[in-house]
Amino acid sequence: MAIPFFKEMRIGGYLIKQKLLGRKRYPLVLMLEPLFRCNLACVGCGKIDYPDAILNRRMTAQECWDAADECGAPMVAIPGGEPLIHKEIGEIVRGLVARKKFVSLCTNALLLEKKLDLFEPSPYLFFSVHLDGLKDHHDKAVSQKGVFDRAVSAIKAAKARGFTVNVNATIFDGHPAEEIAKFLDFTTELGVGVSMSPGYAYERAPDQEHFLNRTKTKKLFRDVFALGKGKKWNFMHSGLFLDFLAGNQEYECTPWGMPARNIFGWQKPCYLLGEGYAKTFKELMDTTDWETYGTGKYEKCADCMAHCGYEPTAATAAINNPLKAMWVALRGIKTTGPMAPEIDMSKQRPAQYIFAEQVQKKLSDIRRDEAEAAAAKQQQKASTAA
Numbered sequence: 001m002a003i004p005f006f007k008e009m010r011i012g013g014y015l016i017k018q019k020l021l022g023r024k025r026y027p028l029v030l031m032l033e034p035l036f037r038c039n040l041a042c043v044g045c046g047k048i049d050y051p052d053a054i055l056n057r058r059m060t061a062q063e064c065w066d067a068a069d070e071c072g073a074p075m076v077a078i079p080g081g082e083p084l085i086h087k088e089i090g091e092i093v094r095g096l097v098a099r100k101k102f103v104s105l106c107t108n109a110l111l112l113e114k115k116l117d118l119f120e121p122s123p124y125l126f127f128s129v130h131l132d133g134l135k136d137h138h139d140k141a142v143s144q145k146g147v148f149d150r151a152v153s154a155i156k157a158a159k160a161r162g163f164t165v166n167v168n169a170t171i172f173d174g175h176p177a178e179e180i181a182k183f184l185d186f187t188t189e190l191g192v193g194v195s196m197s198p199g200y201a202y203e204r205a206p207d208q209e210h211f212l213n214r215t216k217t218k219k220l221f222r223d224v225f226a227l228g229k230g231k232k233w234n235f236m237h238s239g240l241f242l243d244f245l246a247g248n249q250e251y252e253c254t255p256w257g258m259p260a261r262n263i264f265g266w267q268k269p270c271y272l273l274g275e276g277y278a279k280t281f282k283e284l285m286d287t288t289d290w291e292t293y294g295t296g297k298y299e300k301c302a303d304c305m306a307h308c309g310y311e312p313t314a315a316t317a318a319i320n321n322p323l324k325a326m327w328v329a330l331r332g333i334k335t336t337g338p339m340a341p342e343i344d345m346s347k348q349r350p351a352q353y354i355f356a357e358q359v360q361k362k363l364s365d366i367r368r369d370e371a372e373a374a375a376a377k378q379q380q381k382a383s384t385a386a
Contacts, residue, residue, distance in 0.1 A: 007102055007123070014074045015319050025256045025285060027073035028312045029104075031271040033262035034059040034092065038082040040108050042142045044172060044210070046202020047081065050359060053366050055081075057263045061088045065095045067261040070281045075102040077128070077258070079271075084111040090118030097124045104128045106168065110147065112154035121162035128195070129155055131167040133175060133183045141172070155192060166193040166236050172210040177223035184224075184233045193236040197307040198245075200272040203300070204355065213303045214295075218247030218339060226335040237307065239328040241314035245305060247339035249314075253294050253304065257312025259284060264362060269293045271308045273300055274358060296343040299351040 011028070018026045037055045038048050048055070059067075068076055076096050083089050084107050096103045105119075106128045119125060132141040135148040158165050167187055171180065187194045201211035212220065225246055235242060243249050255270035265277035266284035273293070278284035294309075295301050318325035 010102070011074050011315075012319075015315060019319055025290070027071050027256060027259050027281075028315060029075045029077050029258045029308075030068055030071045030073045030101075031258050031260040031308065032059075032064055032067060032076050032078050033080055033260060034064055034078065034083060034086050034089070035081040036263070037085055038080060038108070039085060039110055040082070040142045040144060040147070041206075043207035044141065044170060044199050044202070044205050046200075046204045049204050049206075051363065053363055054263070054359065057366070058086055058088075059261075059263055061092045061095060064092045065099070067281070068096055068099060068101055071259060071261070073101075073259075075104065077104040077106060079106040082108055082111070084115050090115075093119060093125060097122050100124060102126070104166075106130065108142065108147065109151035109154040112151075113157045116158060116161055116163070119163070121164075123164075125163070127155075127158055127163055127165045129165060129167045129192075130170075131183075131187075132169050132171075133179060134186060137175065137179060137183075141170075152190070155190060159191065166195060168195045168197075170199045171196055171212065171217075171220070172199050173212045173216060174210050175220075177220055177227060180220075180224045181227035184228065185231070188231070188233060193234040195236040195307060196245075198305050200304055200306050202272075203351075203353070211303065212305075214305060214342065217245065217303075217305050221245040222247065222333075222335045225333040229332070229335075237311060238314045238318055238325070239333070240317050240325055241307065241311045242333050243328050244310055244314060246333050246335060248334050249317075250340040250343065251310055251313045251317070252296075252343070253301070253309030254312040254316065255290060255293050255309055256285065256288075257315075258308040264358065272304065272306060275352070275354065277358070292349065295348075296345055297348055299348050302345060302348060 015028070035058045036047055036050055038045070041048060078092075083105060086092070093103055093105060102124050104126045107130065109129045112127065112129070129151050131148065131151055132138045138148040139145045155165050155167070169183070184194060198212045198217045201208070225242070240249060244251050258271055259281065260267040260271040264274075265279055266281055267274050268276040268278060268284060268288045269290065270293070278287060292298060293301055295304060
């Protein structure tokens with residue numbers, strides 16, 4: 001129990017410091033995507049359909065460390081793509097741990113057992129293994145049989161080597177509450193913590209039929225939590241975020257709470273939604289029109305209840321109202337009775353679709369960089385020959 005307490009104390013201290021400094025907007029977790037390439041093709045993923053020229057790009061280790069320094073968030077989550085494909089991932093993680101950043105390395109675990117030697121157990125390092133449910137459900141979600149068994153084997157191997165391991169689950173429509181509850185029982189037996197989030201409706205995801213809307217999300221999580229009464233599921237979330245998922249809190253998202261840095265730059269406005277890019281973190285914070293994003297403001301945000309936007313809101317709410325957070329912790333998640341009022345959607349602005357434009361710009365940049373590199377190499381060769 002010492003490691004989670006240590007982490008929570010450090011992050012809680014960071015939040016209190018931001019409040020005392022009077023900062024309105026500040027990051028809690030850096031979402032660092034050093035590559036988009038993955039060794040799976042999940043039907044609910046909106047990150048892996050880029051052209052090969054983009055999928056083959058990597059952030060360097062130095063770019064990753066610079067992003068962490070520039071952002072200043074106490075925690076760095078490394079999703080992707082599959083970060084274990086990156087040849088410098090061990091070096092990247094070591095550099096972040098040396099900066100005393102809490103690192104959550106998100107992985108589908110297909111390569112985890114093979115690459116454990118790249119890492120050392122540390123209170124600053126956590127493996128977050130992607131598991132969307134029990135065996136049949138997970139293998140279907142990732143479109144490949146056998147992945148669940150390999151992931152569980154890797155979790156056990158990592159724990160045996162002294163690493164801290166959690167699992168992260170993305171929840172889609174059609175996943176019965178009873179099966180989710182059995183999955184949570186399984187994670188308890190496995191001895192790992194769990195983070196869960198309803199899937200964001202990526203416009204580019206192959207499967208567009210199974211994203212949850214807000215009403216379905218709240219009802220589903222109420223049903224799940226009702227089945228968990230008396231059980232000790234180990235959620236890696238604040239109580240107020242879980243209470244929000246069950247429809248008992250009305251929150252607006254905090255898109256700057258988990259800013260994303262990837263091969264394009266700093267993504268506007270958040271990890272889930274790519275509406276343009278900034279060259280620096282300061283430019284991201286200063287030039288993004290934050291007030292135009294969020295549920296009730298923008299169509300693409302309408303059904304989002306994902307942790308990356310709302311966990312920072314819940315964390316801030318806990319700091320601002322600790323008695324309320326304590327009451328929820330003591331009472332547990334309410335699973336019956338009226339829900340909190342829903343946000344008015346009548347004035348949200350229409351969605352804009354600029355994905356193709358962003359991809360084309362990045363491809364042009366890549367071709368320009370490759371042409372300049374080839375010209376420099378040719379010039380050097382000519383100079384050597386002379």
